[in-house]
Amino acid sequence: MAHAPREPQAPHDPIRVALIGCGVVGSSVARLLVDHAEDLAARVGARLELVGIAVRRPERPRPEVPVDAALFTGDAADLVTRADIVVEVVGGLEPARSLILSAMEHGASVVTANKALLAEDGPTLYAAADGLGVDLYYEAAVAGAIPILRPIRESLAGDEVTKVMGVVNGTTNFVLDAMDTTGAGFAETVERAQALGYAEADPTADVEGFDAAAKAAILASLAFHTRVSSADVHREGITEVTAADIAAATQMGSVVKLLAICERVRGADGDAVSVRVHPAMIPRTHPLASVREAYNAVFVEANAAGQLMFYGRGAGGDPTASAVLGDIVAVARHRVAGGRGPNESAYAELPIVDMGSALTRYHISLAVADRPGVLAQVATAFAEHGVSIETVRQQVVSTEGQAHLVVVTHEAPDAALSATVDALAALDTVDEVVSVMRVEGS
Numbered sequence: 001m002a003h004a005p006r007e008p009q010a011p012h013d014p015i016r017v018a019l020i021g022c023g024v025v026g027s028s029v030a031r032l033l034v035d036h037a038e039d040l041a042a043r044v045g046a047r048l049e050l051v052g053i054a055v056r057r058p059e060r061p062r063p064e065v066p067v068d069a070a071l072f073t074g075d076a077a078d079l080v081t082r083a084d085i086v087v088e089v090v091g092g093l094e095p096a097r098s099l100i101l102s103a104m105e106h107g108a109s110v111v112t113a114n115k116a117l118l119a120e121d122g123p124t125l126y127a128a129a130d131g132l133g134v135d136l137y138y139e140a141a142v143a144g145a146i147p148i149l150r151p152i153r154e155s156l157a158g159d160e161v162t163k164v165m166g167v168v169n170g171t172t173n174f175v176l177d178a179m180d181t182t183g184a185g186f187a188e189t190v191e192r193a194q195a196l197g198y199a200e201a202d203p204t205a206d207v208e209g210f211d212a213a214a215k216a217a218i219l220a221s222l223a224f225h226t227r228v229s230s231a232d233v234h235r236e237g238i239t240e241v242t243a244a245d246i247a248a249a250t251q252m253g254s255v256v257k258l259l260a261i262c263e264r265v266r267g268a269d270g271d272a273v274s275v276r277v278h279p280a281m282i283p284r285t286h287p288l289a290s291v292r293e294a295y296n297a298v299f300v301e302a303n304a305a306g307q308l309m310f311y312g313r314g315a316g317g318d319p320t321a322s323a324v325l326g327d328i329v330a331v332a333r334h335r336v337a338g339g340r341g342p343n344e345s346a347y348a349e350l351p352i353v354d355m356g357s358a359l360t361r362y363h364i365s366l367a368v369a370d371r372p373g374v375l376a377q378v379a380t381a382f383a384e385h386g387v388s389i390e391t392v393r394q395q396v397v398s399t400e401g402q403a404h405l406v407v408v409t410h411e412a413p414d415a416a417l418s419a420t421v422d423a424l425a426a427l428d429t430v431d432e433v434v435s436v437m438r439v440e441g442s
């Protein structure tokens with residue numbers, strides 16, 4: 001039977017977009033909305049009408065944002081009540097959380113880049129979006145321009161993700177990459193990164209791993225259908241990484257990266273999840289080793305798909321705005337077609353393993369006395385903690401009576417490995433624990 005031709009659709013009312021925040025990302029979003037208005041309207045099926053931009057100082061001239069000055073307002077609470085899509089790019093917990101909740105209560109869908117809020121209190125926001133039947137999209141919250149959340153949530157929805165491992169903080173990657181290239185220490189490299197604009201004046205959130213931990217929580221929640229908050233993430237930053245660690249990695253044909261690792265762990269009692277952020281050595285042949293400077297990348301392993309790699313810019317106005325605009329188009333399309341996009345699910349409710357029980361591998365470099373029985377003593381410390389050695393290498397050093405031992409372990413509970421390091425440091429034949437670094441990706 002022939003189908004009747006479809007009636008041409010009546011033009012849809014404009015979709016009202018409100019912007020909360022007009023910093024580096026917000027001003028790029030506003031500019032791109034204006035510059036690409038015609039294309040965006042064609043893709044959505046309705047015009048995207050910018051109805052207001054909430055800022056702290058609405059009277060300040062902003063020539064970089066090509067919109068009517070009357071659109072700027074200091075009243076964000078009012079603005080979120082008169083939009084179909086609210087875009088939150090101010091960051092921080094409050095007032096962002098209250099504004100997002102109010103926007104949803106007034107029927108708006110929300111697009112946000114606020115990783116700290118999602119990692120801290122995502123379930124409250126997801127539940128509100130579900131209950132109110134609106135979208136909450138946040139592609140820009142993890143790894144800037146890189147499409148990674150929708151691929152995990154939607155493209156891989158039919159697969160079983162087993163591991164997500166990412167370089168998700170550009171500042172720390174820039175610092176570690178520069179330390180690798182120049183041989184310089186941490187402190188002087190951070191100063192250089194600050195001078196070049198790659199590190200904030202207060203770099204704590206980046207170098208202590210808070211930013212990466214928030215992103216790890218979001219990635220793990222989506223990958224494993226389990227609620228993971230920042231408090232569940234084991235976090236170590238890069239402030240303790242030394243030039244000796246970088247040199248030790250170089251000798252191993254490896255490179256040091258700050259990794260966000262989200263892993264499905266198979267256990268006798270069922271699956272669990274390990275989520276951690278720490279520096280680790282990875283072989284220079286691993287795809288993540290090629291991520292240089294301030295770039296980001298996320299490496300995903302799934303049962304059926306195998307290995308996948310997502311690479312690109314993790315920060316910056318236009319790259320982050322690209323992800324925000326993609327979300328705006330997606331939720332605007334849902335408004336035009338009716339309905340909403342796929343939501344978060346936490347049905348698996350997998351337990352989260354503590355760091356001490358997570359299985360890791362260590363690379364340990366020791367300066368020891370070069371005399372009979374020392375290797376046996378060192379080996380005994382490993383054996384007493386149930387840690388199996390994969391390789392051990394002795395290096396000749398110029399210091400009289402001293403040798404360097406480089407030990408790489410097999411996988412063992414992290415607590416056992418860390419206790420082994422303490423035991424080694426206490427041996428009177430060990431002059432110095434030169435470097436300790438976890439090993440990943442091999």
Ligand code: HSE
Nearest residue numbers: 168169170171314315
């Ligand atoms: N400060 C972050 C970074 C960018 O260095 O990657 C925003 O998440």
